[in-house]
Ligand code: NAP
């Protein structure tokens with residue numbers, strides 16, 4: 001075991017603090033990564049604060065990791081020392097079940113091992129990317145294309161793939177009318193990717209305060225959901241709604257924005273139930289769906305797509321000492337559009 005500096009939550013009610021965590025010795029198929037940057041995802045906040053159920057503490061979050069390979073195990077073939085690499089939300093899975101064989105490791109029947117707060121195959125609890133180094137089995141490490149900077153690429157590892165996967169699955173392309181609800185980390189990736197896929201994109205945000213940014217990121221239209229006229233004017237206007245909101249929204253109003261046969265895909269994951277009137281679905285043969293990040297192969301595909309289209313996250317790089325303040329800003333929807341921790345400041 002090697003000790004590395006990290007920022008971890010000591011309990012669900014306490015702020016994150018600097019601590020030391022253990023990384024396993026390099027196994028034959030493992031890659032040791034010197035972490036350069038780690039994005040702050042709203043899921044980090046939900047998890048450490050217990051919104052999704054009890055956790056084991058101390059817990060270092062972080063699943064939007066970029067860095068360079070510092071060492072490789074004897075049998076590693078995919079990565080070499082010095083390579084620019086990334087790790088997202090997944091670090092292991094059984095590799096044998098139907099989902100794993102289909103490249104959808106996130107749905108592993110034996111339980112995917114998530115980057116933090118998950119029990120790994122060796123029985124230890126995983127610790128995430130708010131740290132100086134991480135050891136990950138090579139098949140869960142992706143390549144960062146040369147044209148993407150490591151800081152602005154970090155959020156692609158979760159926010160990017162979480163937007164990309166459902167947009168592809170629901171065949172978003174030229175002629176598709178897409179609404180992205182919430183212009184935060186996931187939402188601002190959804191707007192850029194849907195636009196690059198050729199769709200007609202509308203942002204539905206609480207206010208118009210970020211309208212200029214939304215249009216610059218590729219939206220064709222931008223509406224405030226605090227204005228009741230929005231829901232009257234846009235009834236039956238969309239084929240796909242990507243719901244990225246981290247809180248409960250009034251589903252009846254939003255489902256009414258779907259055209260006949262349209263689908264709302266929920267990626268936002270509030271801890272409380274989202275109440276749905278079945279009539280909102282029946283009345284327009286509408287579908288309500290969910291989507292969970294994406295598989296490792298699809299994550300590489302998304303990174304290559306972003307490189308080809310010049311897409312990265314809009315970021316605010318912060319020192320580790322500002323993580324707790326950044327959490328408060330994310331909770332207040334005051335993020336433009338992802339905080340990224342400079343890992344060089346973690347050990348300071
Ligand atoms: P974020 O940066 O905080 O963005 C969420 C956005 O939702 C906010 O910027 C805000 O946008 C809107 N919002 C927040 N509270 C709202 C409210 N009460 N009513 C209406 N809109 C509200 O968070 P994120 O990192 O993008 O994550 C969003 C959600 O997705 C979280 O629940 C996270 O856990 C989840 N997530 C899921 C997956 C998955 O695989 N399914 C992966 C990653 C994250 P406006 O200011 O524009 O209104």
Ligand code: ZN
Nearest residue numbers: 041043158159
């Ligand atoms: Zn995330």
